[in-house]
Structures are given as structure tokens and as C-alpha cells.
Amino acid sequence: MNKSKIAYISFDTVPAPKGAAIHIEAFSVALAAAFSHIHLLTVSPTTDLIDSVQIHAQVMQTMLPALGENLIQRILYFRRILRVWLQGKQFDTIHIRSIYEGLVIAINKNLYCDKLIFEVNGLPSIELKYRYPAIVDDQELLHKLYSQEQICFSVADLIVTPSAVTAKYLQQQRNIPADKIRVIPNGVDLEVFTYRLTENANDLPLQMLYFGTLSPWQGVSLAIEALGLINRDFPAYLTVIGQAREYQIKALTQLALKLGIADKLTILEPMSQKDLVTKIHASDMILSPLTANDRNLVQGCCPLKILEGMATGTPVIASDLPVVQELGEDGVHFLLVKPGSAKAIKDAALRLHHEKELATQLAVNARQRIENYYTWQQAGDALVKAYQELGIKRSITV
The missing domain is CATH 3.40.50.2000 (Glycogen Phosphorylase B;)
Known part of the structure; x- marks a missing residue:
């Protein structure tokens, strides 16, 4: 069995004009700079599997299809393809962002990786009802989502989150020890989001x-x-x-x-x-x-x-x-x-x-x-530091 360094796996489409995609790319680049080769695994924008595309130095991306008429079908399809992709692979570290991709890995952690990092940006048990209001009354589904989140929390070696509010919730409501959580806020690419003062005359709309x-x-x-x-x-x-x-x-x-x-x-x-x-x-x-x-x-x-x-x-x-x-x-x-x-x-x-x-x-x-x-450089440095505190060693460059 071949063992690689890090896999960053997310049930998101990358690239995309969304904050999640920007975040994932920034973190992937930071991890690759510190730990060398990174496998980035995301959702395919088509019905096909897109394999081994180099999107940045040391970042190879694979895009798995997620087919279905609704979110649940797409998740289940993605999970099946993910299991196939994971066969014969083992990583030093796998980094997940949700239960959608993470549950497959969490319940078989020893088979797939030594360290599991769970990046908590959103929790389906809380926010899915805003996208699908009908599930508010589906207590069985909400309980299942909550339980799957707890499995990922318990198995993860480190939990990363961008907000102190989220960290507080994880500690007080989900019983996660404070020393298992790292708060790493989002960042900004200052070369893209350039600075220019606005000038509006008093008589203009x-x-x-x-x-x-x-x-x-x-x-x-x-x-x-x-x-x-x-x-x-x-x-x-x-x-x-x-x-x-x-x-x-x-x-x-x-x-x-x-x-x-x-x-x-x-x-x-x-x-x-x-x-x-x-x-x-x-x-x-x-x-x-x-x-x-x-x-x-x-x-x-x-x-x-x-x-x-x-x-x-x-x-x-x-x-x-x-x-x-x-x-x-x-x-x-x-x-x-x-x-x-x-x-x-x-x-x-x-x-x-x-x-x-x-x-x-x-x-x-x-x-x-x-x-x-709040730059992506600072966020990336904080993420690398959190990895190192977990015992993951940086690559040696000559």
C-alpha cells in the first residue's frame, strides 16, 4: 500500500465563485508549501471523474462526480465514488470539511490515515434547514446528521474552525475539549482585493x-x-x-x-x-x-x-x-x-x-x-502551525 502525505477532501466544487472554494484553494496552497505534495479531492463540475489536475505547485486535484436529483442522492453517490478512490491508499493526514465526505473516512480512520483533521465551517444539523425548510420537522434526519457529526468530532485528532463563536458551541454543546480546537479565521488576498478610497459627491445617488x-x-x-x-x-x-x-x-x-x-x-x-x-x-x-x-x-x-x-x-x-x-x-x-x-x-x-x-x-x-x-498568508501559517503541533513534520527543502 502506497502512503502519501496529505489529502484535503471536500464536498465542494473548486474552483467556484464561492467563499468555500476560495478558502479551500488558499489552505491547499499553504499546506503544499509546508508539507509538499497535497491531494485535493473535490466535487466534479460535470458528470465525469476528472483525475490528477495540477492546479498549483505541489497540489494535484481530483474531482469526483456527485450525481443525483437532490442533495441526499448527490452525497450518497459521492460517498460511493470516494470509497472506491480511497481503496489502496493511505495518508499521513486527511483533512475534511464536513460529514458529507468525512463520515466515510471517520468510520474507517485507521484504514485511511494516521491523523484526521476536521475543519468545521458549517454543520448540516443546524444550517441545512435554511436550505430545505421541510426538514425542520424531520427529527429522524436531523438526529442522523447530528450523530454523524459527533462521530467525526470524536475520531478527529484536531478540529479547525474560523470563528470563536463556533469554537464556543463545539465546547459547550458538543463536549469537545478546548485543546482539540484551533480557531483560524478566514483571510483576504490583498493583491486581489486592492485598496482605493471611495469618493461620492453629496448630490449623487x-x-x-x-x-x-x-x-x-x-x-x-x-x-x-x-x-x-x-x-x-x-x-x-x-x-x-x-x-x-x-x-x-x-x-x-x-x-x-x-x-x-x-x-x-x-x-x-x-x-x-x-x-x-x-x-x-x-x-x-x-x-x-x-x-x-x-x-x-x-x-x-x-x-x-x-x-x-x-x-x-x-x-x-x-x-x-x-x-x-x-x-x-x-x-x-x-x-x-x-x-x-x-x-x-x-x-x-x-x-x-x-x-x-x-x-x-x-x-x-x-x-x-x-x-x-486577516490575510490568507496568516491563516495558512496558523494552519501549518496547527498541523505541526499535531506532530506532522514539514517537508525539508534544499
Whole structure:
């Protein structure tokens, strides 16, 4: 049996215009730089298996198909193909991101690897109901998801998570020892998310931006409601950029029509980071109206859109939640507003419009904070350190 160094396995499509894909690529590159050859295993964007594609130096990617009419079918299909791919392979370390790919490995850890690292960004037992509301009443399924998560927690040698809120939940609600958890926040590529201060004349309409997924916990509808309120006092436009299902776009469009601001709202599909930064630099402010629910308050997250926005010179307005508070200080690095309040978003937006010096200072401070604490280089270094603390040795370079 051949034994390789590290496999990074995720039930995600990479590359893709999503925070998860950006995160996975950044961590893969960091691991490869420290530990040499990395196997990156992700979901194929087609119905075919795509094998051994070199995407970065020392990173070889294999993409396994995940076929099916719904998420459950796709997961089960991916797991079957994953078992086949794993046959005859053993790794020093396997790094997983969810139970979807991780359960197969966790229940046969000794067969596949010496060390198992579980990177917890989201937990299906908490957040899947926001994507599929009908499962709220399916207690059997929720219990099964919870149990599979517990299996992965118990078998993992190290748990990595991007938020202190998530770490607290894992310790207090899932009984995971604190010394088994490492908090490693998300980062920003400062060469991509370049800095340029926005300049908006007092008599021009406000240009506001939201980017990210249009999932219910993101609060995009609140941004649209705030747009309606702002337009009562001052002309404003909102551009929404992100991945969404047809019904989500329809609901947001209908809300804008109801509020009489359909001509003020533009919804765009995901775009390259380069094009996204151009949109950010053309905006006066970025909105991140996260909602106060268990996905954000209990499970936790590290909102990449907020970090990326903070890097660009465009001030950020975000919900006053613990997951945001750990990224910076209200009135210093961004403006925080009452969760669920469109009026609070409106008041903050008009404040930034009228108080130009405040908007500029927030942008300056935010960029400095990102440079000091939230780059992918720093996140990668922290991940490598966590691996080393687990006894995984760096590759020796000559």
C-alpha cells in the first residue's frame, strides 16, 4: 500500500465563485508549501471523474462526480465514488470539511490515515434547514446528521474552525475539549482585493453593494427593505451579486416591486474576484445584514464578504452579531447595526453619506486591520502551525 502525505477532501466544487472554494484553494496552497505534495479531492463540475489536475505547485486535484436529483442522492453517490478512490491508499493526514465526505473516512480512520483533521465551517444539523425548510420537522434526519457529526468530532485528532463563536458551541454543546480546537479565521488576498478610497459627491445617488450567497441567513431582503426606506429621503441604488436559486431571485425582485424600487435594484450572477473588486470600488458602501438566527448566533461563521470588503477602501455596514464583533470594532472598522432592522441599515447608510470623514476613517482602519490580522498568508501559517503541533513534520527543502 502506497502512503502519501496529505489529502484535503471536500464536498465542494473548486474552483467556484464561492467563499468555500476560495478558502479551500488558499489552505491547499499553504499546506503544499509546508508539507509538499497535497491531494485535493473535490466535487466534479460535470458528470465525469476528472483525475490528477495540477492546479498549483505541489497540489494535484481530483474531482469526483456527485450525481443525483437532490442533495441526499448527490452525497450518497459521492460517498460511493470516494470509497472506491480511497481503496489502496493511505495518508499521513486527511483533512475534511464536513460529514458529507468525512463520515466515510471517520468510520474507517485507521484504514485511511494516521491523523484526521476536521475543519468545521458549517454543520448540516443546524444550517441545512435554511436550505430545505421541510426538514425542520424531520427529527429522524436531523438526529442522523447530528450523530454523524459527533462521530467525526470524536475520531478527529484536531478540529479547525474560523470563528470563536463556533469554537464556543463545539465546547459547550458538543463536549469537545478546548485543546482539540484551533480557531483560524478566514483571510483576504490583498493583491486581489486592492485598496482605493471611495469618493461620492453629496448630490449623487448612493451606490450600495451586497455580495455573497443569497441564503436566508444573509439577510438580503433587509438590504432591499433598507433601500426602500433610504429612497424616501435620498436617491440610492443597490447591486446584489451572488449565487442564488431562481425562487430566491424571484422573491427579492417581488419585494422590490412591492416597495416601488424595482428600478433601484440590480441582481447579478457571481463574477470573478477581479470584476467583483471593480464593483466594490464603484460603490459607496457594502452591506452585510446577517440575521440573528442559530446559523449565525449558535453555529457561528467568519463572513468572508465582510473581510474582503474591509480590505478595499469601501466602508462596511454589518449586523451587530458576535461573529462580526470578533472581526473588528464598531465605529472604528465598520458600522454595526441592530440585526433585523432595515431602519438601522438606512440610518447607518445615510450617516456614512453625510459624515465623509467617518467613512474615510472606517475604510483606512479596516484595511489596516485586515493587513495585520486577516490575510490568507496568516491563516495558512496558523494552519501549518496547527498541523505541526499535531506532530506532522514539514517537508525539508534544499
